[in-house]
Amino acid sequence: MKNLKVKAARAGKDLSQDDLAKICQVSRQTINAIEKGDYNPSIKLCIAICKALDKTLDDLFWEE
Amino acid sequence: MKNLKVKAARAGKDLSQDDLAKICQVSRQTINAIEKGDYNPSIKLCIAICKALDKTLDDLFWEE
């Protein structure tokens, strides 16, 4: 399932996938794959994404 | 750096590393490594640990 929360938070900061990738020091394809879903990123990368977007883990990656 | 939050939450549920590993369907060594630190688990595993311990990602894996 897609991660629309990351996509929305990124849009809210007016960043492209490439921008966010550079901030998090990963490839653009990795960010794309995370938003696309069916992916299992590392906690370090999740934290990097959260900090770049001024969100927390619960905001962007928690699921009930 | 050690993850004492996971260790404490696990103790709070009276579970051994092996117990928690079985619930999360990973090896005992993986749980041990996470508590020991210097490790970078996947978000899925972090979520499984949180649910097993009735905590959230921010509770156990967030860092300022």
Next chain:
DNA sequence: ACATTTTGTCAACTATATTTTACATTTTGT
């Protein structure tokens, strides 16, 4: 309409998380 940026996707490669087996040390219970 055109140029530019952004996004989606693929294949082959590299790095590293996780497993399995195994053993030593520490802790806990009686």
Next chain:
DNA sequence: ACAAAATGTAAAATATAGTTGACAAAATGT
């Protein structure tokens, strides 16, 4: 003191996250 359970740790193997390069499709701006 003893036995059993729990923890720490290590090496070799496997699974998969993340990279790199490349190209097509879609979106955005002028």
